[in-house]
Amino acid sequence: MDNLIYLDHGSTTPTDQRVVEAMLPYFNKLYGNPSSIYSLARESKRAKEDAREEVAKLLNAKAEEIVFTSGGTEADNSAIKGIAFANKAKGNHIITSRIEHHAVLNTCKWLSGQGFTVSYIGVDKYGVLDLDELKGAITDKTILITIMHANNEVGVIEPLAEIARIAKDSGVCLHTDAVQTVGKIPVDVNVLGIDLLVLSGHKFYGPKGVGALYIRKGTKIASLLHGGYHEGNRRAGTENIPGIVGLGKVCKIAMEEREEDEKRVKALRDDLEERIAKKIDDIIVNGHPEMRLAGTLNICVKYIEGESMLLCLDHEGIAASSGSACTSASLEPSHVLTAMGIPAELAHGSLRFTLGRSNTKEDIDKVIEVLPPIVSKLRKMSPFGKG
Amino acid sequence: MDNLIYLDHGSTTPTDQRVVEAMLPYFNKLYGNPSSIYSLARESKRAKEDAREEVAKLLNAKAEEIVFTSGGTEADNSAIKGIAFANKAKGNHIITSRIEHHAVLNTCKWLSGQGFTVSYIGVDKYGVLDLDELKGAITDKTILITIMHANNEVGVIEPLAEIARIAKDSGVCLHTDAVQTVGKIPVDVNVLGIDLLVLSGHKFYGPKGVGALYIRKGTKIASLLHGGYHEGNRRAGTENIPGIVGLGKVCKIAMEEREEDEKRVKALRDDLEERIAKKIDDIIVNGHPEMRLAGTLNICVKYIEGESMLLCLDHEGIAASSGSACTSASLEPSHVLTAMGIPAELAHGSLRFTLGRSNTKEDIDKVIEVLPPIVSKLRKMSPFGKG
Amino acid sequence: MEYSEKVMEHFMNPRNVGEIKDADGVGEVGNPVCGDLMTMYIRVKDDVITDIKFKTFGCGAAIATSSMVTELVKDKTIKEALSITNKDVVDELDGLPPIKMHCSLLAEEGIKAAIEDYRKRKDKKDSRNQRFEIEN
Amino acid sequence: MEYSEKVMEHFMNPRNVGEIKDADGVGEVGNPVCGDLMTMYIRVKDDVITDIKFKTFGCGAAIATSSMVTELVKDKTIKEALSITNKDVVDELDGLPPIKMHCSLLAEEGIKAAIEDYRKRKDKKDSRNQRFEIEN
Ligand SMILES: Cc1ncc(COP(=O)(O)O)c(C=O)c1O
Numbered sequence A, B: 001m002d003n004l005i006y007l008d009h010g011s012t013t014p015t016d017q018r019v020v021e022a023m024l025p026y027f028n029k030l031y032g033n034p035s036s037i038y039s040l041a042r043e044s045k046r047a048k049e050d051a052r053e054e055v056a057k058l059l060n061a062k063a064e065e066i067v068f069t070s071g072g073t074e075a076d077n078s079a080i081k082g083i084a085f086a087n088k089a090k091g092n093h094i095i096t097s098r099i100e101h102h103a104v105l106n107t108c109k110w111l112s113g114q115g116f117t118v119s120y121i122g123v124d125k126y127g128v129l130d131l132d133e134l135k136g137a138i139t140d141k142t143i144l145i146t147i148m149h150a151n152n153e154v155g156v157i158e159p160l161a162e163i164a165r166i167a168k169d170s171g172v173c174l175h176t177d178a179v180q181t182v183g184k185i186p187v188d189v190n191v192l193g194i195d196l197l198v199l200s201g202h203k204f205y206g207p208k209g210v211g212a213l214y215i216r217k218g219t220k221i222a223s224l225l226h227g228g229y230h231e232g233n234r235r236a237g238t239e240n241i242p243g244i245v246g247l248g249k250v251c252k253i254a255m256e257e258r259e260e261d262e263k264r265v266k267a268l269r270d271d272l273e274e275r276i277a278k279k280i281d282d283i284i285v286n287g288h289p290e291m292r293l294a295g296t297l298n299i300c301v302k303y304i305e306g307e308s309m310l311l312c313l314d315h316e317g318i319a320a321s322s323g324s325a326c327t328s329a330s331l332e333p334s335h336v337l338t339a340m341g342i343p344a345e346l347a348h349g350s351l352r353f354t355l356g357r358s359n360t361k362e363d364i365d366k367v368i369e370v371l372p373p374i375v376s377k378l379r380k381m382s383p384f385g386k387g
Numbered sequence C, D: 001m002e003y004s005e006k007v008m009e010h011f012m013n014p015r016n017v018g019e020i021k022d023a024d025g026v027g028e029v030g031n032p033v034c035g036d037l038m039t040m041y042i043r044v045k046d047d048v049i050t051d052i053k054f055k056t057f058g059c060g061a062a063i064a065t066s067s068m069v070t071e072l073v074k075d076k077t078i079k080e081a082l083s084i085t086n087k088d089v090v091d092e093l094d095g096l097p098p099i100k101m102h103c104s105l106l107a108e109e110g111i112k113a114a115i116e117d118y119r120k121r122k123d124k125k126d127s128r129n130q131r132f133e134i135e136n
C-alpha cells in the first residue's frame, strides 16, 4: 500500500505512530487491570485517568464527565438509550435529524419500537438543519434532541450553538454526535452548550475500538452495558487500557496540531474542488460552501455510478468513498444526499474525498490527472448518452 | 514492574508479544475500514475474516457463528439482552446462577426491571450448580438459561454438558460465559451443546477491549448496538481491527499451546496449594477439588481481611486478588463465596491466586516465603485473638 | 466486498460496450433511481445473435455482468441465448459477492428484453402473428 | 484505589497495636460480617489518655486509621479526644480514597466507644451519677 493516495479520512485514519508508541507499554509491560489494587494495576488506573484528563481538556470538559467506550457507535447508543431509559417518566419523545449517522438513526429507530416516538427534522439543500422545524417539533414530552455536529458524508457543520439555545429554552437535553469534528475543528462543550457528546478515536488518528462519551455533570442517564463497576458505574467492562491511552495521546496531539492541520487540509481541499470543477462537466458540489469540514469534498458526477468510479480510482491507487447504494449494505443511496433534495440517480453518482494529514499537493495532482479520464470512460459506457 | 510476581491471571493477562506483533501492521499500515471497497480496506476485511476463522476453530464453531465485540461484558450483555428481546413473545423468564460474573448478574437484574423475571439457581459448597433446582426452575415461559462455564473467583467448572441436556430437553436456549475457560480448557460448542458463548481476549493473553460472541446458527437474537451494517448486522460499530487480529492470533496460539500450559500451571498451583496448607493454619481451600481451573487457588484465611493481605503481598512484589468487600466496589463480600455457604467474615478473608504462563517455581517459593509472616503479622493485629 | 479477478478484468476492460445504430432489438432494464440501468442492443441474423452491444449505468458488478453476458450470447441462437441464466453469468465471472447477486439478474433480463423487442419488431415486419412460436 | 504514602506507612508499621490487659476503657466497633472490627483499649489518668492500643480486623484503611487515631488521642484529655473527628484522622493521613471514607468513621467511633466504656466504669466505681458532667 506504499503508493496509496488515501482520501477517505472520514471513514477512518491511520493511527499516529506517536499514539501507537504511547500504547505499546500497556499491552504487556503495564498490563494490570485497573480494578485491582496492587501497584501494577494502579499504573493502569493512573494512565486511564491521565487519558481522561486529555480528552476532557480537548473538549473543555471536566475529567469526571468523560466515559470511555468502545467507539462512536457504542457511545451514541449509550447516550441516546441512556437518556431515553432514564427519563421514561418524563416523556417519550426524541428529536433527531434526517442526516444523522446510522449509529444515531438506527438507535432512534430501535427506540421507536420500545414505546418512544421520534421526529426526524429535515435539512436545506446544503444539509443545514431546519431550525424552525426543530422548534416546532418540541413538545412537553420531548426528552432528548440529538443532532450531529458535522455530517460524515458532506461535511456540513450544523449550527449547534443555536440548537443548544433552542434546547435550553425548552429544558430539553441535547446530545451531539461529534465523531466527525473532534480533533478537526474546535469543540468546546461549554461554548456549544451541549449536554452529551460522542467522539471516536479512529476518526482523528487514534486507534479503532475506542471512543468517549461526554456527559455533563448532573445529567440523568442509564447505562447501556451492565456488569462490573467501571467508569464510575457508567460503562461496565474491563477497560481497553492501550486504546484509552491512545485516545488520550491523540487528544493531546490534536490540541497542539489541529489548527495547523485544518489550514493545510483546507488549502488542499479547496484546490481539489476548484480543479475538479474546472476539469469535469456536469458535477455538483454537495454540502455548505462555508460551513463545511476542511477536509471534505463531496460531489455528484452526473450519468455515472459511484462504486464504478471508486473501483477505477482504486485501480489508480486512490482510496475514496461514495454515497451510492452499491457501496452501502442497503439498496438505498445516501440518506443524507436524498434528505438534501438530491435525486436518487444523482446520489448514486456521488464521490466523497476526505483529506487528512498524509495528503500532499502531489496527491491532488494525481486525482486531477486520473479522475477526468475515469469519468469520461464511464460516461461512454453510460446509457444516458452523454459519453 | 520487573520483579513482579503476577498471580492475578484471572483478572487480566499480559498480551502475548506475538499477538502485539500481529496487531501492529493494522494500526497504521493496513488501517483501512473494512466497510470500504478499495484494496486497503479489503486487506482489513480479510484480516478480520481470518481472525474469525481462528476463533471459530478454537471453539469448533463455524466462522459465521462468531461476532466480534469489545469484550466479555459487551458480549454477555448482547447475548442475554439479545435473546430476551428477540423472544419476548415466547416468554419472559430467564434462569441463571448465583455465582455468575456481574456482566451476567447485572444484565439479568436490569432485565428484571424490563418485564422479565429471573431465577437465580444455587450451588453446593464447592460452587457446583444445583441441577435439580435448575430443572425445577424451568417453566413454559423460560427463554434462556445462562450459566458460566467456569467461575472467575474459585475456578469451579460447571457441568455444562449436563446443563445443556436439561436445556435441550426443555427446548430452552443456553448461553454460557466462557470468559474464564476459553484458551485454558477445551471448549467445544458442539461437545458442550450450547447455543451462545462468550469469550474475552485479555483473559488468555490477547488484547483488552476485544471479545467474541458465538451464536449458534439459527438462533434468534436481537442486537445490542445499533448503527451501521457490521458483523452481519449483529454488532454495529467500526471494527477494532488490530484487536480482532490480536484475538485471532491468540486463539491460534491457544490451539497450539493450551494443553501444555495447562499441565505446567496445574503442577505449580498444586504445589502452591499444598505448601500453603502445610505452612498456614486455619485456612480453607475454596472451590471443587477436581473440577477446577488449573491455575486457580482461592483460600480463606481466617481472622484477617483480604485487602490487607493484598497490600502486604504487593509490598513484596506479588499481585493477587481477594473476594473481600474492600477490594470490590460494593460493600458486600464475594457473592460467589457466600453462595457457596461461606460466612461473610470468612469471605472477607479470601485470597485468590490465579497462575499463568509467566509463573515459575521460584514465584511459588517466594509466596511460600512471604505469605506466612504476612498472615501472622496481620493475625497479631486481629481482635479475634488468634495472633 | 471483494470482486473476483475475472469480474475486475471485465469491469476494467468491458467487451462490447456501445450502441448498435439500427439494432434488431433493444432492451432497457433497471432503474437509475435504484442505481442501475442497462441498455442492450442486438443484431440478429438467421436466428443467431451476430452482434451485441451494451451501455450500463451501474456498479462494478453491473458493468462486469453486462460485459460477460454479451460474450456469452454472442454468436448464439436466440434459443440458446434465452437459456442463459444469471447463475451462468456469475459462474463465468468466478462468482459475485452475495450482496451483488441482484446485479447479475439485470444482465439476464437485459438480454431477454432485447430479444423480446427483436421478436416484437419481427412480428410487425413479418406482418403475421408468430406468437405460437415463442417458446419462452 | 490508591492510598497515600502516609496511609501505607501506617498500614505497614501500625503504631500502638495490641491490648491493654486491665484497660480503663475498651471499645469494640464494627462488624466482621461487614469486613471490619476494631477493639480500642485506653488507659486514663487524671482525665488524660495515657496509653492506647488497638486490634483491628479490616482493610488497609481500617488499620491505618486505627493506627493514626491512637497517635492523635494519646496524651490528650478525654475532652480533646472526643473532639477528634474522622475528618481529622483522614487529613492527618493525607486523605483516603472516597470509597474508603467509611473506614475512618470506625476509628472515631472506636475512640468514642472506649471513652464511653471508661465513663460507664467510672460511674460505677465512683458510685455516683455523673450524667450531668457528660458533655458529649
Ligand atoms: C458521524 C459519525 N457518527 C458515528 C460514527 C460511528 O463511530 P465508530 O466508527 O467509532 O463506531 C461514525 C463513523 O463511523 C460517524 O462518522
Ligand SMILES: Cc1ncc(COP(=O)(O)O)c(C=O)c1O
Pocket (backbone or CB within 6 Å): A236, A237, A238, B010, B070, B071, B072, B073, B074, B076, B101, B103, B148, B150, B151, B152, B177, B179, B180, B200, B201, B211
Ligand atoms: C467470568 C467472567 N465473565 C465476564 C467477564 C467480563 O469480561 P471483560 O473483562 O472482557 O468485559 C469477566 C472478567 O472480567 C469474567 O471473569
